[in-house]
Amino acid sequence: MLSRAADNLYWMARYLERAENMARLVDTTAQFLLDAGLSSDSRSSAGWLPILQVCDLDEDFQRSQKEQPDLGIPEFLVLDPQNSDSIRQCVALARENARMVRDQLSEEMWRELNRLHLFLQSSAAEDEWAFSPQDFCDRIIRFSLLFQGLVEATIAQQEGYSFIELGKHLERADKTTRILDIPTFHAHSLAVSPWPTVLRACSARSAYLSSRGASITMEHTIALLLFDHGFPRSVRFCLNEVNKALHRITGTASGSYENEAERLAGGTLANIDFNGPGDLSRIGIHCYADGLQKDINKIGQQIFETYVLLPAEVQQLPSPSYAIITDYQQQQQQQQQQQRALWP
Amino acid sequence: MIFKDYETAEFFDEMFPRSGTNAVREHYGSVRRRFTSYSEEDFQKKQSAIDRAFVEHGVTFTVYSDDQGTERIFPFDPFPRVIPSEEWTLVEQGLIQRITALNLFLHDIYHEARIVADDVIPAYFVESAAHYRPELKGLDVPGDVYVHICGSDLIRDQNGCYVVLEDNLRCPSGVSYVLENREVMKRSFPELYQEMKVRPVSHYPRLLRETLRRVAPGGASEPVCVLLTPGVYNSAYFEHTFLAREMGVEIVEGQDLIVLNGFVYMRTTKGLEKVDVIYRRIDDDFIDPTVFRDDSMLGVPGLVDACRRGNVTLANALGTGVADDKVIYAFVPEMIRYYLAQEPLLDSVTTYLAYREKDMRFILGNLPELVVKAANESGGYGMLMGPTSTKEERTIFAEKIRENPRNYIAQPVVKFSQHPTLVDGKCEGRHVDLRPFVLYGDEPKVLPGGLTRVALTQGSLVVNSSQGGGSKDTWVLRHLKEG
Numbered sequence: 001m002l003s004r005a006a007d008n009l010y011w012m013a014r015y016l017e018r019a020e021n022m023a024r025l026v027d028t029t030a031q032f033l034l035d036a037g038l039s040s041d042s043r044s045s046a047g048w049l050p051i052l053q054v055c056d057l058d059e060d061f062q063r064s065q066k067e068q069p070d071l072g073i074p075e076f077l078v079l080d081p082q083n084s085d086s087i088r089q090c091v092a093l094a095r096e097n098a099r100m101v102r103d104q105l106s107e108e109m110w111r112e113l114n115r116l117h118l119f120l121q122s123s124a125a126e127d128e129w130a131f132s133p134q135d136f137c138d139r140i141i142r143f144s145l146l147f148q149g150l151v152e153a154t155i156a157q158q159e160g161y162s163f164i165e166l167g168k169h170l171e172r173a174d175k176t177t178r179i180l181d182i183p184t185f186h187a188h189s190l191a192v193s194p195w196p197t198v199l200r201a202c203s204a205r206s207a208y209l210s211s212r213g214a215s216i217t218m219e220h221t222i223a224l225l226l227f228d229h230g231f232p233r234s235v236r237f238c239l240n241e242v243n244k245a246l247h248r249i250t251g252t253a254s255g256s257y258e259n260e261a262e263r264l265a266g267g268t269l270a271n272i273d274f275n276g277p278g279d280l281s282r283i284g285i286h287c288y289a290d291g292l293q294k295d296i297n298k299i300g301q302q303i304f305e306t307y308v309l310l311p312a313e314v315q316q317l318p319s320p321s322y323a324i325i326t327d328y329q330q331q332q333q334q335q336q337q338q339q340r341a342l343w344p
Numbered sequence: 345m346i347f348k349d350y351e352t353a354e355f356f357d358e359m360f361p362r363s364g365t366n367a368v369r370e371h372y373g374s375v376r377r378r379f380t381s382y383s384e385e386d387f388q389k390k391q392s393a394i395d396r397a398f399v400e401h402g403v404t405f406t407v408y409s410d411d412q413g414t415e416r417i418f419p420f421d422p423f424p425r426v427i428p429s430e431e432w433t434l435v436e437q438g439l440i441q442r443i444t445a446l447n448l449f450l451h452d453i454y455h456e457a458r459i460v461a462d463d464v465i466p467a468y469f470v471e472s473a474a475h476y477r478p479e480l481k482g483l484d485v486p487g488d489v490y491v492h493i494c495g496s497d498l499i500r501d502q503n504g505c506y507v508v509l510e511d512n513l514r515c516p517s518g519v520s521y522v523l524e525n526r527e528v529m530k531r532s533f534p535e536l537y538q539e540m541k542v543r544p545v546s547h548y549p550r551l552l553r554e555t556l557r558r559v560a561p562g563g564a565s566e567p568v569c570v571l572l573t574p575g576v577y578n579s580a581y582f583e584h585t586f587l588a589r590e591m592g593v594e595i596v597e598g599q600d601l602i603v604l605n606g607f608v609y610m611r612t613t614k615g616l617e618k619v620d621v622i623y624r625r626i627d628d629d630f631i632d633p634t635v636f637r638d639d640s641m642l643g644v645p646g647l648v649d650a651c652r653r654g655n656v657t658l659a660n661a662l663g664t665g666v667a668d669d670k671v672i673y674a675f676v677p678e679m680i681r682y683y684l685a686q687e688p689l690l691d692s693v694t695t696y697l698a699y700r701e702k703d704m705r706f707i708l709g710n711l712p713e714l715v716v717k718a719a720n721e722s723g724g725y726g727m728l729m730g731p732t733s734t735k736e737e738r739t740i741f742a743e744k745i746r747e748n749p750r751n752y753i754a755q756p757v758v759k760f761s762q763h764p765t766l767v768d769g770k771c772e773g774r775h776v777d778l779r780p781f782v783l784y785g786d787e788p789k790v791l792p793g794g795l796t797r798v799a800l801t802q803g804s805l806v807v808n809s810s811q812g813g814g815s816k817d818t819w820v821l822r823h824l825k826e827g
Contacts, residue, residue, distance in 0.1 A: 001612060001613055002594055002596060002600050002610060002611065002612055002613075003600070003611040003612055003613055004596075004597065004599065004600050004611070006613045099576050100575075100576055102585060103585050103588070103589055103595065159613065163613075249613065307613045308611075330639075330641065331575070331641040331642070332575075332577045334574065334630060334640065334641055334642050335574040335575040335576070335577035335578045335642065336577050336578060336579070337627075338574040338578055338625065338626050338627055338630065338642070339514065339515065339517060339574075339578075339580065339625060339626075339627060340579070340725075342495075342512050342514055342515065342516045342517055343405075343517050343518070343579055343580060343808075343809065343810065344418075344516075344517060344518035344521065344779060344795055344797055344808070344809050344813070344815070
């Protein structure tokens with residue numbers, strides 16, 4: 001398939017996964033702050049800071065706050081149009097990517113995504129957020145689950161499907177490592193354990209209770225979310241899916257590799273399997289999560305270079321024009337002008 | 345009864361020879377019989393089912409009056425326009441004759457320019473045409489075919505004669521509506537459709553694919569064809585995705601293509617794939633920033649060079665827009681005589697060229713009776729409709745004409761035919777034109793039918809969708825004898 005189309009599908013899936021994870025994080029954090037007896041007032045509470053820190057958004061927040069002094073962290077994470085990681089922007093970007101590959105999506109996928117986007121751009125979204133943040137987050141999570149169901153049920157499982165899976169699982173692995181790192185950032189001031197919240201932020205509470213019993217410990221939580229073979233949001237599970245999707249795309253047998261993305265994904269996975277628990281106990285969760293994030297970034301970069309930037313002969317030429325188009329408005333105007341006179 | 349009080353006024357009516365009687369032209373017999381059996385309510389139900397089908401299928405175009413971009417449907421009138429087979433044969437032959445001559449003209453002016461040397465068309469008119477591309481002189485195209493897809497606009501005058509209003513040689517749009525309109529009509533009026541023996545149009549994507557295949561460089565047997573779109577913000581984006589899907593070819597943007605050593609490739613996940621034929625829906629100006637507009641963000645650097653080396657075919661070829669110039673249009677009958685030694689089968693509208701002194705005096709003296717058009721605009725832009733214009737508008741136009749006579753032409757107002765059209769559950773006459781589509785691979789083929797556009801506003805002669813026009817399905821019949 002066209003490289004651009006593959007890239008569009010990959011990013012559509014990444015942005016939607018990012019939006020869903022953000023919704024879970026915001027929802028569970030609000031509840032946690034109540035339980036911990038901390039002020040959940042969005043402007044004053046330091047309780048929201050860890051999210052900014054694990055997502056590397058502190059600087060962006062400060063920039064946004066300079067222009068909008070009343071802006072709270074949750075609003076920044078959910079609705080701020082200046083924050084490209086806010087839920088509203090993630091969905092807008094996912095929709096923009098989807099629009100460019102409408103022929104690859106089912107009607108139902110497009111309709112649902114378009115509907116959510118139109119809602120988020122309307123004032124109704126702000127009203128719902130103000131009235132019930134929980135309902136708002138719930139709507140995003142439900143949409144994401146519905147959309148994943150549509151991907152499974154309404155499109156052919158070919159190359160395009162593999163790129164959607166790739167984007168979704170790479171983003172999910174990354175977000176799980178970040179959520180696990182949250183307690184690092186407010187560890188010393190807490191009256192209650194943060195680990196049940198970590199589990200909830202990954203929809204892992206039921207999975208934990210049924211496999212590890214009612215007492216929630218740091219060790220078991222981390223083991224579940226990093227190394228579990230069967231839980232669909234564990235880092236190991238996600239990277240295994242990434243590896244499988246990459247091999248489906250090239251048709252390479254598992255265990256061998258044909259390109260750098262496959263080599264890195266396989267390597268990271270093997271490293272988790274053989275050295276994961278040992279490394280973790282040696283360097284601690286913060287450094288371990290950090291290392292995983294770097295590996296995940298490298299895999300993402302290699303996917304881009306292998307499938308989008310393209311082979312060696314092209315790389316000697318100036319980079320593809322999409323890397324240098326900065327004036328989108330002008331591009332949009334040019335697109336509109338074409339053949340205007342020949343339109344019926 | 346939907347035909348009660350139907351007025352033909354002073355126009356040629358496609359269905360009723362005159363007002364006040366029930367007599368219809370022979371080929372509309374079945375339509376009258378079926379349609380009189382429907383109540384107003386039936387029609388409204390059908391109409392709303394049709395509109396819903398268009399929205400659900402996403403047969404929409406985007407209007408950019410604000411930043412948001414609103415998606416609209418092209419208004420559709422369920423009353424079919426019927427063309428008997430003898431009448432169609434004349435249209436078909438006329439169009440083939442015309443596209444053949446225009447194609448010879450394009451080849452000629454980009455090579456020896458015999459028609460200019462022989463004083464049939466003044467060199468100045470060709471060279472000053474906005475879409476003339478001197479850069480392309482001497483460039484050969486496969487089979488010497490320049491115009492692979494053509495969609496001339498035809499009207500019928502007061503006597504019912506078909507007249508060419510303009511030729512659209514730069515990849516005209518609208519064919520997706522022809523196909524979608526037909527699908528909707530078949531579902532809404534299956535019995536009538538079957539009874540009428542209508543010639544199908546659904547094979548158009550296959551014909552187009554075949555046309556593209558035949559003009560591949562070096563006669564490659566399985567050439568890779570792609571559709572090059574400006575992108576999602578173009579009004580015709582729906583049509584682009586529709587045609588690409590129906591033809592089974594990739595829809596690409598400029599950024600997806602790359603020129604290496606004079607060959608064009610598309611970037612795919614499996615590496616670079618060579619492209620042989622590009623059905624492009626981007627204007628010449630924007631197609632290659634190294635040759636034409638260097639600020640183009642839509643084009644492919646090096647594409648013109650690849651064409652010049654004969655490694656890729658563009659459909660339509662570069663430079664065809666020269667013949668869309670309304671001054672050149674005035675010379676098409678001469679071209680037909682010059683290249684084919686035949687008399688034109690289809691009439692053109694009498695055209696006065698402001699550049700000629702005598703014509704200029706006539707135009708300025710008769711503005712209220714004439715239609716003035718800018719030579720290089722179409723789609724209803726840059727026009728003065730004399731009879732409905734204000735004095736002020738005429739003064740402005742007179743000034744423009746005097747300032748730049750080369751750029752203006754004038755024509756008498758053609759009272760083009762009207763067709764029964766559903767307005768609030770009743771039938772009223774509305775003016776229509778016809779955009780048939782001609783494909784030219786190894787020989788010209790005309791799709792039986794085309795887009796009938798209808799001016800939905802009473803009395804209006806402007807059928808463009810941007811200015812209140814709608815469309816109808818066009819039924820070309822297999823046999824004359826109907827009901």
